Amino acid sequence: MATKATSAEVSDTTGSQDGVRRRDFLNVAAVSFAGVGAVAAIAPLLVQMAPSGDVLALATTEVDISKIQPGQGIKTTWRKQPIFIRNLMPKEIAEANAVPLSELRDPQTLAERTKPGKQNWLITLGVCTHLGCVPLGIGEGENRGPFGGYFCPCHGSAYDTAARIRQGPAPKNLVVPEYKFTSPTTVQIG
Numbered sequence: 001m002a003t004k005a006t007s008a009e010v011s012d013t014t015g016s017q018d019g020v021r022r023r024d025f026l027n028v029a030a031v032s033f034a035g036v037g038a039v040a041a042i043a044p045l046l047v048q049m050a051p052s053g054d055v056l057a058l059a060t061t062e063v064d065i066s067k068i069q070p071g072q073g074i075k076t077t078w079r080k081q082p083i084f085i086r087n088l089m090p091k092e093i094a095e096a097n098a099v100p101l102s103e104l105r106d107p108q109t110l111a112e113r114t115k116p117g118k119q120n121w122l123i124t125l126g127v128c129t130h131l132g133c134v135p136l137g138i139g140e141g142e143n144r145g146p147f148g149g150y151f152c153p154c155h156g157s158a159y160d161t162a163a164r165i166r167q168g169p170a171p172k173n174l175v176v177p178e179y180k181f182t183s184p185t186t187v188q189i190g
């Protein structure tokens with residue numbers, strides 16, 4: 001009796017192992033086909049994701065700044081986002097440089113936010129870092145808020161003359177995008 005039971009167990013075990021192996025093979029085969037299918041499905045997506053000529057053209061923007069007088073600014077766009085370009089007056093530069101970094105929520109000097117020797121050119125996104133409204137202050141006569149830079153009326157964030165957050169709910173300074181001067185009067189953004 002004991003011997004029969006043992007051989008039955010062996011036989012069951014062997015059959016079970018074969019069954020497991022067959023299932024394993026079927027699973028592996030199914031996964032392999034799924035893998036091939038996934039690659040086949042991704043391939044057209046990758047082709048679609050390659051940037052088109054239009055998108056590449058939008059990657060950089062050249063702006064003529066020759067007409068912007070000290071104290072004035074312009075709004076332009078880059079990658080569908082507003083960009084503020086401001087020619088700071090000496091008084092505005094002095095105000096920005098007089099603020100101790102310890103008073104700033106997002107500590108950065110004006111020099112760190114501008115190019116060497118060109119501290120008067122303040123170039124930032126025109127997008128409030130709270131919830132993304134476009135702040136006031138770049139247009140002639142617009143409310144620049146209590147710190148003389150930009151004011152976001154959506155929830156009352158105020159930025160100073162270096163576009164650094166000084167008051168209100170916004171957590172960060174206005175973002176300085178990648179840019180470079182391609183001539184004394186031309187800026188390439190992006």
Ligand code: FES
Binds near residue numbers: 129153154170
């Ligand atoms: S979006 Fe500017 S303060 Fe809220």
